[in-house]
Amino acid sequence: MSAENWLQQLQDNGYRLTAARRAVVFTVYGSTHALTPAQVYDTARKKYRALGLVTVYRTLEKLEELHLIQRVHQPLGCQAFIAAGIGHQHLLLCKQCGQVEFFEGDDLDALTHSIARKTGYQIQEH
Amino acid sequence: MSAENWLQQLQDNGYRLTAARRAVVFTVYGSTHALTPAQVYDTARKKYRALGLVTVYRTLEKLEELHLIQRVHQPLGCQAFIAAGIGHQHLLLCKQCGQVEFFEGDDLDALTHSIARKTGYQIQEH
């Protein structure tokens, strides 16, 4: 999955391709770290100066909707985003406190079941 | 560990005992769910009407400092708190994205090691 592919998916879903969106897509796609909207803004503005912060928020919203990025919660400022679907991801979600944890790897099913058995957590999503 | 014990710890650490703090302590201590500052405010004000939201923030801050409560990240509004140290808790923390997950139970050590081995996550805290 390439950055161009993300743009293609935006277009396929009826969204227009603009310089602003390209800048945001290439920024988030190219990062290995979770980025806050402000960080995306700062970085993407190096590619496209006229970019507005509002547009960053709106584009991230759409990328999340298409499951191209994943929302992640930081200990402090909260709310950061990172490219989704890198590898095969497993997600543990606590329905009570809302915390999530996800792992990459292929043979974690037994593990998650084990955790569910031992702790009472239910595996809600996978 | 009782609510009175929390008050004692506040006092032992040089903090004064006030009606406002008592209301906050009893509220958070008595909840099995993670509560947002606003929720703590609403509930605690039933015990002590004159309570201010600002004081809730300040008291939560101190309780967290003393490790009596734990900050937890909600999917949406973020920032909620829950009593810490209920049972024997294990905490998984991802240093990259900042997400945490904690479990109760006693025999998860083997599990966390296993997870660490399989996923490359390092067990940072316990």
Next chain:
DNA sequence: TACAATATTGAAAATGATTTTCAATAAGGA
């Protein structure tokens, strides 16, 4: 290629949560 319909834009204003400031008050040691 030119046009027209309309999605998208950035700026500014609005909102909502959290933090800071400050003068009045209350806790707790002497």
Next chain:
DNA sequence: TCCTTATTGAAAATCATTTTCAATATTGTA
């Protein structure tokens, strides 16, 4: 009881996010 000083709540300030809106740019169609 008195005195020092930590704590208080209200209001103002700050910061992130969302909404509003008129100007602009994209894309399908001719």
